[in-house]
Amino acid sequence: MEQIFDPPSAVVGISDDEYDDDVITSEHPAALVMEQNHGLLQALNSIESTGNIATFGHYPTFPNPGLTIEGNNLIPLPFKKDDAQIIKAACRQAPFGHGDKTIVDTSVRNTWELDASKFDLKNP
Structure with missing residues (x-):
């Protein structure tokens, strides 16, 4: 049986709006997090792909699927x-x-x- 996968209609964006209401200076603990999130946001939003996406991870414990x-x-x-x-x-x-x-x-x-x-x- 042939499966047809439709490409996503849009690239998912990640927002760094979490701290918009705070006044953040370079001493604020969230400043580094915001800088890192902004870099990640730019990298993810620059991805242009219509192909399938896969991910993997290592889990020390997992259910046995039988x-x-x-x-x-x-x-x-x-x-x-x-x-x-x-x-x-x-x-x-x-x-x-x-x-x-x-x-x-x-x-x-x-x-x-x-x-x-x-x-x-x-x-x-």
């Missing part, structure tokens, strides 16, 4: 090499569009994809 592959045993997290091989065995090389054809060419895209029908998350 991942099972093709109805088999639970895959623990963090998973080990053997678990990764079980997941990979259920995957297929991800094709991509080239003109009017859909092809697999690992010199262009060496990516694996797992069909949603081949896994389940038992711990919503």
